[in-house]
Amino acid sequence: MAEALLRKAVGGIPGIKISSAGVGAMPGQSASRETISILEAKKAPLQDFQSRQVDEHLLSSSDLVIAMTKSHAAIVREYFPERADSVSLLCDFIDEDEGLVGADVPDPIGMGIEAYQEVAEVIELALPGIINKLGQ
Numbered sequence: 241m242a243e244a245l246l247r248k249a250v251g252g253i254p255g256i257k258i259s260s261a262g263v264g265a266m267p268g269q270s271a272s273r274e275t276i277s278i279l280e281a282k283k284a285p286l287q288d289f290q291s292r293q294v295d296e297h298l299l300s301s302s303d304l305v306i307a308m309t310k311s312h313a314a315i316v317r318e319y320f321p322e323r324a325d326s327v328s329l330l331c332d333f334i335d336e337d338e339g340l341v342g343a344d345v346p347d348p349i350g351m352g353i354e355a356y357q358e359v360a361e362v363i364e365l366a367l368p369g370i371i372n373k374l375g376q
Contacts, residue, residue, distance in 0.1 A: 263312050
């Protein structure tokens, strides 16, 4: 979901490539029904998506790595210490007034469409900060 929402937000800015991977992803899975529904409503399609594990190849071409949870960020930093400085937490890009800095974004799997909508809202709160960081 974050991949599609950020891709839509950057609107094809030259030189910015958006992709996603997980620390515990089962490779080859498609996006959930709820994710697809929310992204279609937001006109942020996630075409031909298949989940994949984060790896050195992906990280070596990344300037910014955004983790959804502190534990995911810690795993990336531990297994890929040379990329540790590029890892940030999604909620750290949200305006401090929202009270979410440092918070984890929960995995909504199995929690119903409302949980997916809440996750989308949190991601959207982070988008301006992420875009600002990408522009630096």
